Amino acid sequence: MPEGPSLRILAEEAAKFEHRKVLEASGNAKVDIQRLENKTIQSLKTWGKHYLIIFSDFYVKVHFLMIGSYSIDEKRKAKVRLGLHFTNGDLYFYASQIQIHEGNPDDSYDWQADIMSDAWSRSLALKKIRSKPDAVICDLLLDQEIAAGSGNIIKNEALYRAKVHPESTVSEIPADRLRKILDEARAFSFEFLKWKKKGQLSKHLSIYSKEKCPEGHDSVEVKYTGKTRRKSFICTKCQKKYG
């Protein structure tokens, strides 16, 4: 569920609630849920892995973390964290982090950092990456300040496609490789979206959770890498380690 492309799917599915009035709000979220009642949604947006339900002077931020989920119109067995009820249906969130923030998200979010946004700026991301020369690249591909929406699958796939080892040190990676990694991360995010919609994501992955790389190499190493200690799948024949 939780990487950026999955949020894009949610945004499409829930678009019918845009400009609708919340008739009733329910759930066990530890926020002032009643505040949403009888208010009209101004817009619904995503920023990376954040789902934003925007009202006139405040917005609700939904984050699915690892195991959050949602459903539309049909209520599941799980405990409802936040349920919004409209004349044309219902929107339910489960096991998600719910926050209310004052003001408008445009004042606090930089859309250039969202790897799937039309406003995405590769050069800005590169600048942020270069400012951390001692970091390993796998950590920076999970950094939401740098590439909002990128998660562990996108990290692994982008690095495999760019032929770079996840534990490569930023200062040692040639500039064209860094650009390639970011371009692959963005391009793969849209492929992720396409295949996830068709329910065929896993069979279109190159390296994540695979035992062989697409070149047929048997040399896929599984390792928890970087400060983030997230799982990396590495073809030691295809991916070069810099530094």
Add this chain to the structure above:
DNA sequence: AGTCATGTTGACGA
């Protein structure tokens, strides 16, 4: 049935 995870935060101690 049990394990693991597409994630982040906060507490705690060194």
Add this chain to the structure above:
DNA sequence: CTCGTCAACATGAC
């Protein structure tokens, strides 16, 4: 103050 480590969250896919 900063860093590393760990727990917590509580669903769903396999």
